[in-house]
Amino acid sequence: MTVPTEKALDKVYIGASLAPATERYESLTAAFRDRFGVNPGFVARSPGRWYTIYCFRSYAHHFSDLSIRSGEHIDYCGFSVLPMAVDRDVLIAVTVTPNTSAEEPSVITLTNIDSKYADAVFTHSVGDKNVIAIDSSVHEWSNYFKCGYKGSKIRLTYFLFFFAQGVHEDLRLQTPAPHLNVMVSGNVPAGAGLSSSSAFVCATAVAVARSNNATLTKQTLTETAIRGERYAGVQCGGMDQSISIMASPSSALLIQFHPTLSASPVLIPPITRPYKFVIANSLVTSDKHVTAARNYNLRVLETRVAASILGAAVLGHDASDPVAFKGLQTLRDVCDVFIAHQATLGVADVTLVSALQSLETLNESVFSDGAYTREDVVVSLQKYFGGSFAAWADVDAVFSKGVGSVYLDGGLALKKRVRHVLGEAKRVLEFTEVCALQAPTYKGGDVLTELGDLMNASQASCASDFNCSCKELDELTALCRESGAVGSRLTGAGWGGCTVSLVPEEFVESFIQKVIDGYYSKRESDLSNVKDWIFATTPGVGAVVFEDFQAPQNAALVSMFNRLLSAVLANIAATNATFQTWFLNTNAYIGIFTTFDSTAEDVIAVYNTNEKAAGNCINSLDSFLGWGNHS
Numbered sequence: 001m002t003v004p005t006e007k008a009l010d011k012v013y014i015g016a017s018l019a020p021a022t023e024r025y026e027s028l029t030a031a032f033r034d035r036f037g038v039n040p041g042f043v044a045r046s047p048g049r050w051y052t053i054y055c056f057r058s059y060a061h062h063f064s065d066l067s068i069r070s071g072e073h074i075d076y077c078g079f080s081v082l083p084m085a086v087d088r089d090v091l092i093a094v095t096v097t098p099n100t101s102a103e104e105p106s107v108i109t110l111t112n113i114d115s116k117y118a119d120a121v122f123t124h125s126v127g128d129k130n131v132i133a134i135d136s137s138v139h140e141w142s143n144y145f146k147c148g149y150k151g152s153k154i155r156l157t158y159f160l161f162f163f164a165q166g167v168h169e170d171l172r173l174q175t176p177a178p179h180l181n182v183m184v185s186g187n188v189p190a191g192a193g194l195s196s197s198s199a200f201v202c203a204t205a206v207a208v209a210r211s212n213n214a215t216l217t218k219q220t221l222t223e224t225a226i227r228g229e230r231y232a233g234v235q236c237g238g239m240d241q242s243i244s245i246m247a248s249p250s251s252a253l254l255i256q257f258h259p260t261l262s263a264s265p266v267l268i269p270p271i272t273r274p275y276k277f278v279i280a281n282s283l284v285t286s287d288k289h290v291t292a293a294r295n296y297n298l299r300v301l302e303t304r305v306a307a308s309i310l311g312a313a314v315l316g317h318d319a320s321d322p323v324a325f326k327g328l329q330t331l332r333d334v335c336d337v338f339i340a341h342q343a344t345l346g347v348a349d350v351t352l353v354s355a356l357q358s359l360e361t362l363n364e365s366v367f368s369d370g371a372y373t374r375e376d377v378v379v380s381l382q383k384y385f386g387g388s389f390a391a392w393a394d395v396d397a398v399f400s401k402g403v404g405s406v407y408l409d410g411g412l413a414l415k416k417r418v419r420h421v422l423g424e425a426k427r428v429l430e431f432t433e434v435c436a437l438q439a440p441t442y443k444g445g446d447v448l449t450e451l452g453d454l455m456n457a458s459q460a461s462c463a464s465d466f467n468c469s470c471k472e473l474d475e476l477t478a479l480c481r482e483s484g485a486v487g488s489r490l491t492g493a494g495w496g497g498c499t500v501s502l503v504p505e506e507f508v509e510s511f512i513q514k515v516i517d518g519y520y521s522k523r524e525s526d527l528s529n530v531k532d533w534i535f536a537t538t539p540g541v542g543a544v545v546f547e548d549f550q551a552p553q554n555a556a557l558v559s560m561f562n563r564l565l566s567a568v569l570a571n572i573a574a575t576n577a578t579f580q581t582w583f584l585n586t587n588a589y590i591g592i593f594t595t596f597d598s599t600a601e602d603v604i605a606v607y608n609t610n611e612k613a614a615g616n617c618i619n620s621l622d623s624f625l626g627w628g629n630h631s
Contacts, residue, residue, distance in 0.1 A: 040093035078332025085247035148204025198240035247542035284496030371411025452487025468494030
């Protein structure tokens with residue numbers, strides 16, 4: 001399946017999200033025209049994401065230096081994850097000009113609608129195997145575009161080099177790449193755990209593929225974006241990129257990395273009482289490209305070491321019967337080793353869940369409590385693999401390959417990391433089984449409560465076993481549960497960023513206000529941006545290309561009607577049947593969809609930004625209701 005091309009924004013942005021999306025696209029088009037003198041030829045968009053439950057995996061042993069992760073630290077361990085796309089996204093507007101000279105490099109001019117991000121210009125020449133240079137030690141916003149571009153090099157023969165690196169490395173051009181003028185607009189909060197960087201890289205991969213008229217499948221683009229982001233210096237996995245490109249509306253996406261990358265939608269069952277997911281930003285910035293050495297990359301190293309030791313223990317090896325080291329394993333691989341070994345012992349039909357449970361028990365006996373020093377790790381590896389690891393340098397050469405820099409000042413907490421990964425892997429499976437109303441996991445009670453319990457268990461494990469939470473996230477998730485959420489957990493890599501809470505729909509408004517009062521008001525004196533810090537969302541769609549996109553007719557009037565009419569309905573519709581009839585007829589004529597969640601402040605804001613349209617609307621109301629003075 002390929003990334004769809006659309007013309008109408010309402011194919012992607014539904015209900016209340018359509019009006020602000022329309023304004024944003026119009027602003028991007030105007031800014032692009034001011035900068036480059038023409039309208040963009042197309043706009044590529046890719047959303048941010050959040051996780052209901054997630055795991056940790058790595059494909060490093062399969063693909064040379066390639067390391068893939070999906071989820072709250074179980075995707076790079078090989079296990080499935082369950083993210084959803086938010087309605088916040090990265091937009092990339094592009095014009096394409098053919099480069100007719102093989103001697104002249106192609107020029108890419110990169111700009112951002114936000115002036116705080118400096119313009120960047122770089123070139124790409126035919127035959128340059130490096131495509132473009134990326135200095136991952138320098139933290140520049142343009143690196144993310146370069147990652148997607150380098151990850152997206154296209155052959156005109158459309159021959160996929162899977163083990164290459166990037167769109168321009170995957171499908172290598174034998175003729176000059178086109179010149180590109182590019183402008184970026186993003187509203188996914190950076191460092192908030194909603195995967196803004198992956199959304200940027202994914203949108204770039206889609207844009208570059210479209211610029212070269214390449215028909216790439218969603219799976220190919222996902223693999224491209226996964227590899228591309230590694231150029232920024234982080235051993236990212238596959239979950240963020242997979243959900244950003246492959247997301248389905250109103251669904252979580254079960255992303256599986258074993259034995260190959262696949263994705264399938266998971267619907268929360270229709271019998272579930274109405275709900276919303278609410279995203280709340282802790283306001284603690286967690287930039288994984290800055291803190292990776294002490295946090296993210298260290299967890300990759302810890303789980304790699306632990307997987308090799310646990311895999312050897314499964315087969316019964318120890319100092320009296322060491323085995324030759326056969327290369328890196330993931331904890332998902334260890335499950336396969338366990339299942340295969342049980343078959344040799346005459347135990348057939350071992351399920352993944354029962355393997356996880358058995359490995360959880362084995363983990364408690366194989367590893368010691370507390371952190372392992374370098375020397376401890378060497379001794380443990382020697383116990384199972386003999387002289388393969390004589391010193392830490394040998395360990396580092398094998399297990400740190402492709403990981404990047406790692407700080408080991410706190411040691412390696414192997415038992416705790418394994419406990420978290422195996423537990424999260426089970427919770428992903430249990431979440432899907434509850435959604436499928438599948439016994440015995442689904443106990444026949446309230447679906448939201450059972451899903452919320454899994455989210456709460458995930459947060460507890462992230463905090464105590466994977467140590468990827470922080471005091472602010474702990475405080476915020478606790479407050480969210482106290483304020484009406486049935487479940488609340490961090491989302492993203494952790495160490496800051498956002499929480500996601502599952503909230504019964506009838507409590508959403510009061511829930512948000514309680515979190516504002518209990519968290520944000522105590523930290524910030526200026527709450528003017530609070531709607532960007534906490535907001536309700538439903539699962540959205542994945543990557544899309546808009547060509548000749550069209551805003552709904554009378555977009556400003558639609559936006560204003562949505563807010564004005566919903567505000568007045570809240571007060572009079574219940575007691576004035578004649579008014580409601582008028583409204584329904586007007587709504588059908590204008591062709592709008594109204595939600596009843598506006599406030600007086602919303603109405604004033606709409607009036608101030610579009611006084612003429614608002615005045616026309618109110619005059620219409622005035623003529624019907626006889627208000628007389630609408631000022």
